[in-house]
Amino acid sequence: MTRKPHGDRVPLPANGVAVRCAGLVKRYEDVTAVAGLDLEVAQGECFGLLGPNGAGKTTTVEVLEGLTPPDEGVVEVLGCRWGSGRDHELRERLGVQLQETQLGEKLTVEETLRLFASFFARSRPVGEVIATVELEEKRRARVGKLSGGQKQRLALACALVSDPDMLFLDEPTTGLDPQARLRVWDVVERFRARGGTVLLTTHAMEEASRLCDRVAIMDRGRILTLGRPAALVAALGVDQIVEFRARGEVAAERLAALPGVRGAVRTDDAWQLSVRRIDEALPALLGELERCGVALESLATHQATLEDVFVSLTGRALRDA
């Protein structure tokens, strides 16, 4: 552990598990948001929940944060269970960024952080946290005047101001431009470098593969698969994805049976072929289309990603699922 010692704080569990949850179920009136979820996050790990909108990521995270009581299941965070009389102590050690919190618009960046810092028994100097998220020049600016990316970094700063052992980040970069997204990633990576544990949710696969040691791909309240991003992609057994649009009907079985192709999935108006050998698959595909008298509109290939893992598991694309 590279983390500095925590004085009188409760020692981390000996087994090095930061979050453990088993059989987690959360129902709302008409939907089961989380339908039996098991996961473990190790100390010092960055764990990602990856899934489309409505998959149950936020619900899961809010249960773990002790904000929503689960209907069933066991949750243990940093060795404590919520509601066992140690909630206050546990909150001291968690940094939380909720999806969609709007901080008070009339306060300045500095005032907001001072306020959050005052809630914790131990906190980092406000100026230091402002520097961490690179908001020095906005220190005295009102929150209402910040850009989306700056607001998001302030939300991160509010989570970091207590110098937490563990960070929960719910879609920390959704809606941000690539530049702003990089800055958020940078902050998360520096937190990890200090030994902190992170659990984040995202529906951006590049974010998951860049930041996370392990990801769980979620859909409809369940975990479909869980593992290291590279391992999940490798398990697809393909090295390229060929995506094309065509005018006319093509049969999925025929596409899947082409040499060098492992599978074919139709998403919306496009086809996605998982391809093992691009040199065999591409001529075969073109030949097949010609045989069917179908005109090709566009074609692109890319390296397989987590997104393709999701597509292969659900038959839907992550973004429009």
Add this chain to the structure above:
Amino acid sequence: MRERPAPRPHPLVELTRARLLEFVREPEAVFWVFVFPVLLALALGIAFRTRPPERLRAVVVRGTPGAARVAALLAGAPDLDVAVLDAAAAARALRTSRADVVVDAGPDRQDVPLAVTYRYDLTRAEGRAARLAVDDALERALGRRDRLAAREEPVTAPGTRYIDFLIPGLVGLNLMGSGMWGLGFAVVQARTRKLLKRFAATPMRRSHYLLSFILSRLVGLVLEVAVVVGFGWLLFGVAVRGSILALAAVAFLGSLTFAGIGLLVAARPRTVEGVSGWMNLVQLPMWLASGSFFSYERFPAAARPLIRALPLTALNDALRAVINDGAPLAATAHELLVMAAWAAVSFALALRLFRWQ
């Protein structure tokens, strides 16, 4: 300087500070709390300013034999405005309340005594007064001898003007409005923006959050009361006849009461529109019935015990007792009790019902 490891700021202090900063940085809120009541007091104070006693208006009908003589006899009467009009104009003046009494004079010959007919609206006090004044003036002018030695001593008691009545009512109304809106809006807005949930994810004590509203109200209340009372005093000479301490105590309890009610109303709604509706529903009856603008004695006797049980009525009555009558705090015990009961019940309920997400 800022970065020195200062003693940890207390969350209650920081929350209150944040609350006050948010308030002063909201120009609309500042307008409604400080400018609006002053403008209202100004408008109503001018509209209902005390005028010199109104003169009574008598009309003598032209063309009758004694008309000229009656008009001459009335010329010296101090409280009367006398006009001489023809019969049709006189009737019209009476009908439209531009005349209080019409005097029809009889024959005017040395051998026939002067006779007059008074025409006036019996239901109007001015009509009856004018009739008596005309009669009195004529009798005197004709040589009546008064046997009673009467002396007049005009009285203008301070604290009986409408503005004296109004200023405490405006203070009460303002304390209700700012307490309820200030609290209700802020809480529901924080809930809508998921800020309450975000706070709930920190070790912040929930009681600190709610207490910070009370503390910020206390700071606000001093200014609110001072602005309205100071304005009434400077512009209209409305004096606080009781002790400032008693005034402070009454205002404090009133403010606390409406903070409690505001918190209760804001305990559950998820939208600002939702809470606005409830706020209006709760405040409107008190706006009308609690005697801020006119005395609730005008309502039927059966309704008055109910009206007196309203928190704003209690606050207004207590404020008037202290400001207008110079009553000691003990004299307002009943009102204080009513407010304390409202405060206690609404706080207790609010804490029980409060929704953090």
